[in-house]
Amino acid sequence: MIEGLSVTSLTAHYGAMRALSGVSLTVHHGEVVSLIGANGAGKSTLLRSIAGYQRARGQDIRLNGEIVAGLAPHAIARKGVVLVPEGRRLFPDLTVTENLKIGAETRRAGDWTLDRVLQVFPALTERLSHRPGQLSGGQQQMVAIGRALMSNPQILMLDEVSLGLAPKVIEELYAALPAILSTGLGALIVEQDIGRALKASDRFVTLREGTVVLEGASATADRHAITTAYFGAAA
Numbered sequence: 001m002i003e004g005l006s007v008t009s010l011t012a013h014y015g016a017m018r019a020l021s022g023v024s025l026t027v028h029h030g031e032v033v034s035l036i037g038a039n040g041a042g043k044s045t046l047l048r049s050i051a052g053y054q055r056a057r058g059q060d061i062r063l064n065g066e067i068v069a070g071l072a073p074h075a076i077a078r079k080g081v082v083l084v085p086e087g088r089r090l091f092p093d094l095t096v097t098e099n100l101k102i103g104a105e106t107r108r109a110g111d112w113t114l115d116r117v118l119q120v121f122p123a124l125t126e127r128l129s130h131r132p133g134q135l136s137g138g139q140q141q142m143v144a145i146g147r148a149l150m151s152n153p154q155i156l157m158l159d160e161v162s163l164g165l166a167p168k169v170i171e172e173l174y175a176a177l178p179a180i181l182s183t184g185l186g187a188l189i190v191e192q193d194i195g196r197a198l199k200a201s202d203r204f205v206t207l208r209e210g211t212v213v214l215e216g217a218s219a220t221a222d223r224h225a226i227t228t229a230y231f232g233a234a235a
């Protein structure tokens, strides 16, 4: 049995179009796995399928050996698999505190509290009564990640958290990752910048056209091989 997330032979369709074909991967507790691939490779579909927002065939998605595939998204979150979606999806009429506390509604027992989120993202401390529209993009992303942490996840999935943010702000977000992982959770991250994805992760998985084409340890990854796998043999 795998301690953490395991996905086996996952297939997903949009109508007749196959977006994922037999994708398998694991994310153990305490490790970061980065999902690398061009636009349309299927990264968001994979994360959304794991989180229960998208119907997938194969249906072998497990957390600590227990099948979670087929459960509703809130039930999967309650088991401990939580997605920070692309575009953040904060509640615009709620304050930062209220947005963070919503994450606690699917809360499992665990270490994450509002105070702990604020230790990881101190920039939010002064802005707890603000609405998301009054925050910078980076601060909004901190709220989205903080909201996910408030549910005490075992597996945290981050879909393109750096999209549209300035390099300095992206550095700040990634600098928080070790503190986030120190509670023993595992992370599956989608990051467009291959260099940053490898730096932030223990292992990488490259998707092309819905299929895993290359995977390995990030520290010893061959960038050329990844780029070739990413674009296909014709690149």
Ligand SMILES: Nc1ncnc2c1ncn2[C@@H]1O[C@H](COP(=O)(O)OP(=O)(O)OP(=O)(O)O)[C@@H](O)[C@H]1O
Binding pocket: 014, 017, 019, 037, 038, 039, 040, 041, 042, 043, 044, 045, 046
């Ligand atoms: N709601 C949808 N309806 C139909 N096709 C979709 C839908 N969402 C995604 N697709 C298609 O499924 C494939 C995989 O898309 P997906 O968004 O998972 O890729 P991605 O790797 O996350 O890309 P991006 O970096 O652009 O988000 C693409 O061909 C895309 O056009």
